[in-house]
Amino acid sequence: MADTRALQPKPAFSRIKYEDCHRAPIPDADHCGAQPQLPGATLISAGTAHWLPDTDRDINQDTKQTNASAAIGDRLRQAAGSPRAGQQPAARLGGHGAMLPQPVGPGDDVDALRRAQQRLRLALDGGKMGTWDIDLRSGVMACSGLCKENYGRSAAAPFTYEDLAASVHPDDVGHWRRAVTDAIESGGEFGIDYRAVWPDGSIHWMYVRGNCDRDDQGRATMLSGISLDVTERRRAQQLEQERAEAALRESQKKSEFLTILAHELRGPLGPVRGALQALKLRGDHPKEREFLRALAERQIDHMVVLIDDLLDLARVERGEIRLRCDAIDLRTPLQLGIEANTALIESRGQHFDVAGIDQPVMVMADPTRVTQMVSNLLNNASKYTPARGRIGLQLTQCDGTVEICVIDNGVGLEASALERIFNMFEQVEDQKAQAQGGLGIGLALTRQLAQLHGGTVTVHSDGIGHGCRFSLALPLMAA
Structure with missing residues (x-):
């Protein structure tokens, strides 16, 4: 005969035993057949649920208060429906060995479901993703602590749907509502990026993804x-975009620089070739021969200066330039710099004062580098000053410093260009059309050389059409 003792009802728990157990309500919608009137009056022991007799259902009203969220965590739901009599209990109430009946159908694994929920919670917390639910019938919103923190609130602070809507940046309200x-x-489903304004006034980018349920x-x-x-x-993406745009601008500048360089190197070759051909034809005329020789020499000197500037700038950037400093009278390298640009200034009919x-x-x-710096400043002034314009060079001393100023009444500079003009490969747009050649490296090299001497080079302009004043400052020798 089969053993039916396991199916026999066990004695009901007494009040004392009940109060010794963990108090946690069981939703009265579980309809286990006994239809308990008091949630929480069901105790489960040794795998079988028992309902207290009616005479024991006078427990204090305090027992109706739930601490289920602390005892069992998130409720487990299954598509199998509500528990019925005879189903095995699954969720264990904290600390007392009592079991909460759960919907367990054939083949269902509640432990696996619990582990899946735990993994989901870890993923959400690790990704700092807050969760939220909005009941569209009542307008009530429930959300996690992380959700509140993502909107600048503390996890324990209240946060309603009205608070959520009010936090949307004014410029993004229409986008958010749509x-x-x-x-x-x-x-x-929907996904949206928008800006939220925190209570402290700071602006944060939010990504929200969700879906709508229907009955x-x-x-x-x-x-x-x-x-x-x-x-x-978002900040990282913006920074990366700015870097990419800056790299593109630099690439464009270098491409433009190479184009100008090719033009500058090719320019002198034409006159040199023409001079050589003329010498073949008319080399027996001494005056013409001397003229052609001087022409070729000037063009070759121009190419040498250009190439030397390129090499010097590369050496400075690599830290390979070594100054050969000595006690010198500054007037000597100044005069050499002036002589190097006399032909250019005269060819343009410009008036020059010292x-x-x-x-x-x-x-x-x-002295060689001082000559180079002065020559670059005068060359720049002549190129950006119109024909028959005025160029001046002034030498002043003040507070242990000597200042060499090159002044012109040329095209001038906007305020935004005053610093950029010293950058490598930089040629200001307003000056390009009026420049008489040039690579835009002379001023960059001049600043580098000035810094190696412990000096500075600066520029001032009252704006487009008002000329420029370049100032090269060097320390005087101690008396």
């Missing part, structure tokens, strides 16, 4: 989803 409305009307009649009932603060990601060089000015400097 996304929510479309999701409700279509019943599908059997097709009416929208619930919006559910996740929210994520993506401000740092002031302040009647007395010796002693500095500790590399």
Whole structure:
């Protein structure tokens, strides 16, 4: 005969035993057949559920208060439906060995479901994704602590749907409302990036993704989803975009530089070739021969200066330039720099004035590099000053510093270009059309050489059409 003892009902728990157990309500919608009147009056022991007798259901009202969220965590739901009599209990109430009846159908694994929920929670927490649910019938929103934190609130602070809507950046309200409305009307999923304003006034980028649930009649009932603060990601993307744009600009500048370089190198070759051909034809005329020789020499000198500037700039950037400083009278390299540009200035009919060089000015400097700096400043002034314009060079001393100023009444500079003009490969747009050649490296090299001497080079302009004043400052020798 089969052993039926396991199916026999066990004695009901006494009040004392009940109060010794963990108090946690069981939803009265579980309909286990006994139809308990008091949630929480069901105790489960040794795998079988027992309902207290009616005489024991006078427990204090306090027992109706639930601590289920602390005892069992998130409720487990299954498509199998509500528990029925005879089903095995699954969820264990904290600390006392009692079991909560759960819907367990054939082949279902509640432990696997619990582990899946735990993994989901870890993923959400690790990704700092907050969860939220909005009941479209009542307008009530429930959300996780992380969701609140993503909107600048503490996890324990209240956060309603009205608070959520009010946090949307004014410029993004229309975009946000359209996304929510479309999701409700279509019943599908939605994803949106928008800006949220935190209580402290800071602006954060949010990514929200969710979906809309509908009832059997097709009416929208619930919006559910996740929210994520993506401000740092947005900043990283913006920084990366700015870097890419800057790299593109630099690439374009270098391409333009190479084009100008090719033109500058090719330019002198034409006159040199023409001079050589003329010498073949008319080399027996001494005056013409001397003229052609001088022409070729000037063009070759121009190419040498150009190539030397390129090599010097590369050496400076690699830290390979070594100054050969000595105590010198600054007037000597100044005069050499002036002579190097006399032909250019005269060819353009420009008026040139020099002031302040009647007395010796002693500095500790590399005379070759000082000549190079002065020559670059004068060459730049002549190129960006119209024909028959005015160029001046002034020498002044003040507070242990000597200042060489090159002044012109040329095209001038906008305020935004005053620093960029010293950058490598930089030629200001307003100057390009009026420049008489040039690579845009002379000023960059001049600044580098000035810094190697412990000096500075600056520029001032009152704007387009008002000329420029370049100032090269070097330390004077101690008396």
